[in-house]
Amino acid sequence: MEKSLNIIIVEDEPIICATIETALVKAGHNIVDEADTYEDALDAISDTPPDLVIIDIHLHGQKDGIDLAMELDRINLPYLYLTSQTDPETIDRVKSTNPLGYIVKPFTESGLQSNIELAWFDYTKKSLNSILIKHEGSVVKVLQNDILYLKAFDNYCYIITKDQQYLVPHTLKHMAQQLDEELFLKTHRSYIVNMSYVATIEKKAVEIMGDSIPLSSAHRTSVLDKLSRF
Known part of the structure; x- marks a missing residue:
């Protein structure tokens, strides 16, 4: 096995x-x-x-x-x-x-x-490709395809989905290890986005479902390259 x-x-x-x-x-x-x-x-x-x-x-x-x-x-x-x-x-x-x-x-x-x-x-x-997270005392399965983006918050992390926002007791780095590398990419040291939901790319931000997500110059090239494959 x-x-x-x-x-x-x-x-x-x-x-x-x-x-x-x-x-x-x-x-x-x-x-x-x-x-x-x-x-x-x-x-x-x-x-x-x-x-x-x-x-x-x-x-x-x-x-x-x-x-x-x-x-x-x-x-x-x-x-x-x-x-x-x-x-x-x-x-x-x-x-x-x-x-x-x-x-x-x-x-x-x-x-x-x-x-x-x-x-x-x-x-x-x-x-389906999913992750298990702890949320408000329960274990919840979240489908990766439903995740819009993740946002660092000290030693915690917000997971933003189409319908809900979860605050989980893990760092952004820890959560990144559980995500599909073909689907998710870091746009900023504090943000990871689901590239399939990126609507537009501006000089310093990407837009996902009306939310403006920071885009740093260090990640701009990799984001543009990844987006060209979606």
Whole structure:
């Protein structure tokens, strides 16, 4: 598998959790956190947004893994079920969610690895190019094609989309590393723009959806060159 995934494991059996972690680390993935309740899982996801969540349906507490899955569907975060529960009632509830897959316990190490690899391959084929950001206590998926521009704000960064403005706790440099280099370009030390939305270029600014974005002399040539390819 080419991509090393950042994974959160949500499992209420410590031995099984350790087995999952061992198998995934061996496959080259990073386990960024573990949780055994719905609430702890949401806290972990908020603290360190993962690429993928592996969810056991049976969890400690009143809410189970399917409740968690519904919340992950709401914020567009991919997940896999890994559970021993295959009764008709559970399966009917699972049908109301959108997992990448459903792995039944007991599982083999190779089976777990191959299921994750195939599920992630299918997900990346279907998924539009997007980034995950933390916004007002939630993890939000933002499609890169919807981003107009980004603006530095001290150690934070504004992400301006067609419909909303997000203030994220990352620098402009950090966010730039997640963006499609074919689509985004820096126009100024404090601004990165989506070149597909540039309407006009003036001597010291570019216009995007009525907003005037600073254009420094150091970036003017590269902006003109990039724009000629759109």
